[in-house]
Amino acid sequence: MGLFLGIAFQLFARPQDRLSHVLVCPPEMEGQRDFFYPAPGQTAYTVDGRTIRSRDVKVELAEVPLLLLRERLSGLDIEGFPYSALVGRAQEELDRLISPPTLSLHPASRSLRIAGHSIELTPIQFAVYAILAQRRARGCGQAKCVGCADCSLEAKAFHDAAMREELRRHILELGVRDERSRVLARWAGAADECFREARAKLNRRIRAVLGTGPWVERYCVAAARAAGSQTRYFIPVDPKQIVPA
């Protein structure tokens, strides 16, 4: 049962929790039902015909280092899932963090392809994602970039006529005429609000298809804010994983 306790601990423990193993020396004292700790004074125990003095018994607390998986399963109802499904999810999460799936954009179907899933987006969501994916693909090239100026954009960047032109061009490529004029008219007046709205819906859509977990967040539009500056938006995925359609 100790094995299952350890596995349960790996799945449920929080970062501040610790698993300890109590070691008793000499080891034959471990099975003694009336022994809890070396009692003070002249106490002695008889074990298999041998006398062991209380002061000769040592108790040590050894911390057992473990991989904690609870954080890796965030967003999952861990208490409502069967054990094997939880272990499967944890394994999948680790696999995808170690070797992240590729990301490709498919304008013809207005969809993203990630880990064998096709995520269909609205024209504006697709255009916004395409702009950010392009920034990331041509940005600093660092796998662990947290939103440098080359890889990311501020929401207010869409106030810029040149940026809205880029957005228009992406939508044009999708061949959806009506949407283009209707949607972009709104962006001209409230670009940053429109961008935030598109980002929230985009991320919701990606999570609805891929599920939740840290690996999924690498494909969503993340927000980063350094002290004293505006929030910048970017796609955290390793740029090497962004591949042509």
Ligand SMILES: [Zn+2]
């Ligand atoms: Zn960067």
